[in-house]
Amino acid sequence: MFFASAAPSPLLMGFLLVLPTVFFSCALVSALPFSELIHPDFNGSYLQFIDNSGAFLLSRNGTYKAAICNPDARQINFYLCVIHVASNTMIWSANRNHPFSEAGKIYLTSKGITIVNETGVEVWSALPTQSSVNALLLNEMGNLVLVDQANNSLWESFRYPTDTIVIGQHLSVGTSLSSAVSASDLSTSDYQLRLTSSDAILQWHGQTYWKLSMDTSAYTDSGNTVEFMTINGTGLYLLNRNGSVVVRVALASTDFRIGKLDASGQFMVNSFSNGKWNHEFVGPSDGCRLPFVCGRIGQCSANSASNTPTCSCPSNFHLSSLNSCVPVDGSFSLFSACNSSNNGSQVDSSAATYLTIGYGYDYFSNDFSKQLNYGLNLSVCQEVCSGDCSCFGVFYDNSSGFCYKIENKLGSIISSANGDDDLLGYIKLVATPSTNFDGNNNSSDQSQKFPVVALILLPSAACCILIAIGFVWLKRWRISRFGEIKFGQPNCPSSEELDAFHIPGLPRRFDYKELEVATDKFKTQIGSGGFGAVYTGILPDKTVVAVKKITNLGIQGKRDFCTEIAVIGNIHHVNLVKLKGFCAQGRVRLLVFEYMNHGSLDRILFGTGPVLEWQERFNIALGTARGLAYLHSGCEQKIIHCDIKPENILLHDDFQAKISDFGLSKLLTPEQSSLFTTMRGTRGYLAPEWLTNSAICEKTDVYSFGMVLLELVSGRKNCLLRTQSHSLEDDSSGSHSSSSSGLGFLYYPLFALEMHEQGKYLELADPRLENRVTSQEVERLIRVALCCVHEEPSLRPNMVAVVGMLEGRIPFCQPRIESLNFLRFYGRRFTEASMIGEENGSNNAILYSQANAFLTSVAGGSYRSVSYMSSQQVSGPR
Known part of the structure; x- marks a missing residue:
């Protein structure tokens, strides 16, 4: 901290827009001539090449170099860095939180890059698993890239930014810049620049203190969803996936520009020309x-x-x-x-x-x-x-x-x-x-003479204290009786208690008449669920909302009502539907949600309207995965949704996916067991462990997500396909069948497994996409989906790993066939049931219902030798 009478601190100097150039002592790691790439079996250290003043990699035109750098010659902290040559400015560092000494070494092998310290202990590595590394390349944008024999990128430094972004680099939603502690200590500090789907924000310990869109220099061009942030020769931009501008900061034209989150906590954009830095933009501009x-x-x-x-x-x-x-x-x-x-x-x-x-x-x-x-x-x-x-x-x-x-x-x-x-x-x-004044506790004064006046005052004081304690006890009793409400538990408050008391910390509480007016007396119904209907409404401030009217006021309905308030009201994520408020008046229970203008995924995916393009499907998959990852590991309490299906995935602007309906969620504290066995969910998306009375955990959501992913690929329900040599067409009823008489209903997850084994991924894609999707794109989602539906929960990836695979940050998993053989059993039983129904002349809807119910019963009985479970039991309360 600095004060008016003290000399300016580094924070103040940061506010004064000190030039961002950091000078480094760099060591040449190889005596070879400069090259833009090096090959495996390369190694080097600072001590080995201490007499050289160059670098072991130089981009083709000499714009950037890679070197072992020491930010301060008096320090012993060394880093693998990428440096802009003309300004001698570091734009990226590999091991910022794990510096090594001058005796540390860097190795490039066919597995990737590894840095070890002087004792041989690994401190940092980049080890891609897709294929063997053929070379390490430094390109003209400053991107350090590991490539294979076919020059395919296996790993890139641009995907793992530190505190700086340069021209040509994209900062994607979900990624962030973290400032360094100081110019000589590159470890991450408490300041972050995060990119959300709507803005670029600065945070300190998770608290926002600046938004790009609110800066006076920024202009908002559209309300589209932000996909990435970039800088170029004309300014700083937040862009949509199609390249359209969402937010922009226009700057003077230049050839080289960087955006950097300074150690002070300010985000600065600076250009370099004619041998000097020009300060162009800083946020926040007010240092206070x-x-x-x-x-x-x-x-x-x-x-x-x-x-x-x-x-x-x-x-x-x-x-x-x-x-x-x-x-x-x-x-x-x-x-x-x-x-x-x-x-x-x-x-x-x-x-x-x-x-x-x-x-x-x-x-x-x-x-x-x-x-x-x-x-x-x-x-x-x-x-x-x-x-x-x-x-x-x-x-x-x-x-x-x-x-x-x-x-x-x-x-x-x-x-x-x-x-x-x-x-x-x-x-x-x-x-x-x-x-006391000499620093000792007052108990040391016990030897002093006891004041006589205390003999008179103490009895009176004791009486006052007893009265005060009585009042405090009474107040706390009233609070515990009426004010403390533990949501999601069986002792949910009665309607009278909800009417009489305001509950601090919850979303806005609406009056019933207010919502009655907003919905025009609940005129327009837009959906329905297990506990009531959903209506559209318009609030006085012109905000469009979706109002869920809880009609089942039994014990379960009350419990789930309170659960939804507690869960949705206290979590905030771009891929989760936001609860704006509630109404609890008499026996009326209403929940007010943000309105999703594209409705639910099932209506778009399985309907007769415009076809979802592949990129839209992929974005929906990624958004849903991010929402689930947040529920499972991003909240203070782990949240298991228990009913992931297309009907519970709502779509907003640009088909942004948001998970809805938390009425079936279970809240688990870290101290509690993460397992429970109550049967809940929807048939067709239930994991095998639901059917066998096995323990339930967050991996059940992973299974359901895998089933949804398969439906996103095919554009059909997993169990609504006829088959004739796997040739699939749409029939007049809107379901999909072969052109000739079919052999029965196809269980699509089994079909996906068979085509995966044969490498025929395009057979699995929605035929309505025609030639607008590649085999590689389909393969990515099919592999993730099959990994998610492994019979053994421990073999399923967690949702954080799923997000990493979809984003390309971690390698795609390889499905384990031995844990997918249960799909063959399910498929055979489903086909048998549908063929029996066909012989009896059932129509498609009855066929599907009979086959699904039969599949459920055999899955819960024959396959796992457990007691028979009816389709109604498996379906749960929905």
């Missing part, structure tokens, strides 16, 4: 908007003359000997985070008190965090923070009643230019053990 510019609770004020930050302590705080701001009242200290200690003892969040910093202050995350509008008073705002061990304080707006929490980490505060605004800041404090 950097989360930790003045340290913890440091007050940042903008110097109007130099437009640089000046640091001090806010009112009621002073500068301590440790150069940080602490309460003036030494009997209190700043609150410590969850599971941390304060002065050696565990902190009780509910025992916290609040110290005001007065009016005229702001916090970097207030513009981006969710406003908690309780419509009550300041005490409620503070109570919410007191009950949250990740909350460090609040900002309360007297005029609107909005409450903003300071969460996760406590950063600097901003001295607002508008000193009379209504925003009032409060910092959470805890009492510290009282000490």
Whole structure:
């Protein structure tokens, strides 16, 4: 932290837009003439080539070089780097979190690149598994690439960015830049630039403090989904997959430009020409908007003359000997985070008190965090923070009643230019053990004479304390009786309790009449589910919403209603449907969701409308996989959906996939077992373990996803195909059959397995795509799908790995045939059942139902020797 009386710190220097050039001491790793590529069995170290001043790789025109670099000649930290030659600026480093000494070595083998330290321990590697490495290439864009014998890319440094993006490089959605700790320490710090489907954002400990679209220099050209960020000779762009501009920052024309997330936390775009750097763009431009510019609770004020930050302590705080701001009242200290200690003892969040910093202050995350509008008073705002061990304080707006929490980490505060605004800041404090002037605990004074006045005051004080304890006990009893509601559990609140009390932390609560007006008395039904119908509505602010009306008010309906509020209301992901609010009035239960204008996947995929193109199908698969990966591993609690199917995958603008219907979800804490055995879900997507009373975990969702993936490839239901030498056409009823009389219904997962074994992947593609998809593209999804439907759950990849495969970051898995043989049994039984139905003259719909039910029964009985299970049981409550 720096203050007005101190010399400027590196953070301040970063704000002053110091040139981003970092000078390196580089070692030549090979005495060979410069080349743009090297081949396996190459190795080198800093010590081996210390007398050379070049690099072991040089791009064709000499624009970039690769070398072993030491950012500071006084340091012993060495890195494998890619450097822009003209400016001597590093654009990428391999082992930024694991530097090695001058005795470390780099090896290039047929398996890839490996870096070992002086003791021979591996510190970093790039080992692609697709095929053998033929060469390491440095191209003219600065991309370090491992290629095979056919010059196919096996691994690229551009896919693993550090803190810099250059011309020709794409930063895809889901990837990020992470700043270095300093110019000499390249390890990742707490600042990240993340690319979402709608924007580029800067975050500190997960808290957003800047968005590109909100910058005054940025222009939003469309509302399309963002696919990647890039910079070129004319500016900085967020682009859609078809290359259309979503957000742009227009800059002067230049040949070389970089975007870098600086150690200060600012994202800078700079161009290099005529031997010097030109600073073109910086975000945020206000240095006081950097989360930790003045340290913890440091007050940042903008110097109007130099437009640089000046640091001090806010009112009621002073500068301590440790150069940080602490309460003036030494009997209190700043609150410590969850599971941390304060002065050696565990902190009780509910025992916290609040110290005001007065009016005229702001916090970097207030513009981006969710406003908690309780419509009550300041005490409620503070109570919410007191009950949250990740909350460090609040900002309360007297005029609107909005409450903003300071969460996760406590950063600097901003001295607002508008000193009379209504925003009032409060910092959470805890009492510290009282000490005497010589630093010893007050218990050392027991030998002193006991004051006589205490004999008079103590009995009165004791009475007051007893009364206070009584009031506290009564209040806590009332809260536990009426206010604390644990969602997703059998003790869900009654309708009377929901009517009488506001529930802090939940999505917006709507009045029934408000939603009745919005839906025109529930006039337009757009869908239905196991617990009611879904209607379209328009809120007063013109927002279109989907309103789910819960009609089954039995025990299960109430439980799932509360589960959906708790689950959907507390998770936020671009591939998950957002819950905007709810209504609980009398026996009425309504959920208000964001409206998905393209409806559900099954209507688009299996309907008679325009055909989904292959890229759209792939994007839907990837979006669904990302949503499931977040549910399984990105939330505080693991969430198993239990009913993944096309009907529960909704499509928004540009066919962006969003997973819906969390009524069947199960919440599991890390301490709890990840297994449960209640039969839930939809026939056709149920994993084998559902049918055998085996343990259920997140791998059941993986199986269901694999079945959906097969349907995305074929454009048909997995069990709605006739077969005649595998020649498939559409019949007049809209189902797909052979041109002659069929032999029965084909079980498509088995057909996919057979074609995989024969390498005939184009046989599996939706024929409506004609020649608009390649065998390689189909193979990728079929291999992932078959791996997902392995009978043995442990052989199925997790959803994080599935996302990696679809994104191309990790190799595609190879299906294990021995764990897919159950599909042959399922297929035979399904075909037998359909043929029996055909002989009895059943129509297609009855055939399908009979075959599916028969398949379920034999899967649960003959194959696994378990008791018979009816189709209704297998289907679950849907």
